[in-house]
């Protein structure tokens with residue numbers, strides 16, 4: 001068989017449609033029945049099924065308390081409030097993540113200082129956290145990016161040294177283990193999304209998890225007023241029972257809670273299949289130039305959970321500088337979907353730099369700060385370039401050996417024949433030079 005790349009007119013290496021093996025979420029009759037039961041009972045706004053979901057979720061994670069939320073963003077806001085974050089306070093979050101890791105802090109009058117990320121884990125860089133700590137810092141919000149557990153030992157040590165809370169954003173990492181421990185249970189509080197694209201699905205919902213009773217009570221007080229009677233015992237909260245302190249309503253629709261329960265019940269088994277499939281994909285690419293697995297070392301006790309939005313690492317210097325965009329274009333031409341990049345760096349977005357959201361007469365980011373803590377281009381070099389150093393890979397939910405082998409073969413073929421693209425690029429630029 002010829003190794004000529006499909007992008008240059010060769011034969012595609014992928015003959016199979018790999019879409020079906022990546023389909024998600026998996027919805028069965030059990031899910032449908034659970035949802036129908038809520039509809040027929042008319043208890044969408046109740047809390048009985050939500051409490052069952054919370055109990056089972058807490059058991060799964062191994063924490064004392066869970067609290068269902070209408071979405072992950074709300075769970076994060078609630079976790080921030082629970083930790084006492086308020087006007088003028090600062091959180092430290094990675095710049096390269098989804099916006100909801102950090103932006104909810106604005107609603108509390110607080111702000112965010114971003115830390116850089118690591119090129120191999122894509123998580124917050126512990127070496128970069130301490131220089132961003134100020135007297136106003138209250139919490140660190142690490143993200144287990146694309147399922148890869150953040151370096152929690154070092155993050156917890158930094159937090160302990162400075163008296164900070166740690167809020168884990170577990171939205172990518174349901175079931176990921178960090179050195180044998182469940183993510184979301186290592187920091188003071190964990191918050192996660194269970195929207196339909198995530199690896200643990202409850203349609204649109206979020207979950208907060210903690211073993212700290214006080215933090216849980218604060219979260220209840222903030223946006224779950226119907227539950228004040230059962231939950232609020234702390235003297236600082238008791239006088240305010242009855243109205244939500246946040247002026248928000250964070251209750252989860254029980255159609256979602258019911259789905260959350262059936263999905264959670266099947267999750268360990270589905271997670272095991274995802275892990276088997278994704279690890280197989282990367283095992284097939286071991287030693288391939290230019291590309292690296294985004295997964296922890298095998299003997300580390302850490303895992304990728306459900307491999308949410310699975311990524312690969314790109315090392316252009318091993319392929320004579322071939323750009324990731326062309327690389328991905330060539331893999332797609334072989335019949336395997338892949339796109340360059342990851343979340344864009346938040347510290348460069350106008351909402352973090354210019355936008356006066358609440359009418360303070362200055363950008364919200366610095367509305368309650370004693371200094372201009374905005375971070376200009378060049379300030380977080382890895383977060384700014386990491387989009388050129390990674391790409392999406394097929395997120396296999398099913399162990400389909402043929403689909404996995406063909407997808408891996410597409411990446412390998414392009415990586416091992418990258419010189420064809422380089423000479424093509426050189427020919428193109430030579431032609432342009434001649435014309436000019």
Ligand SMILES: *Cc1c(COP(=O)(O)O)cnc(C)c1O
Pocket residue numbers: 071072073074076097098100101143169171172192193194195205206
């Ligand atoms: C999805 C996501 C959220 C927000 O969750 P929603 O349920 O969409 O509100 C927060 N953080 C990260 C990292 C996410 O990927």
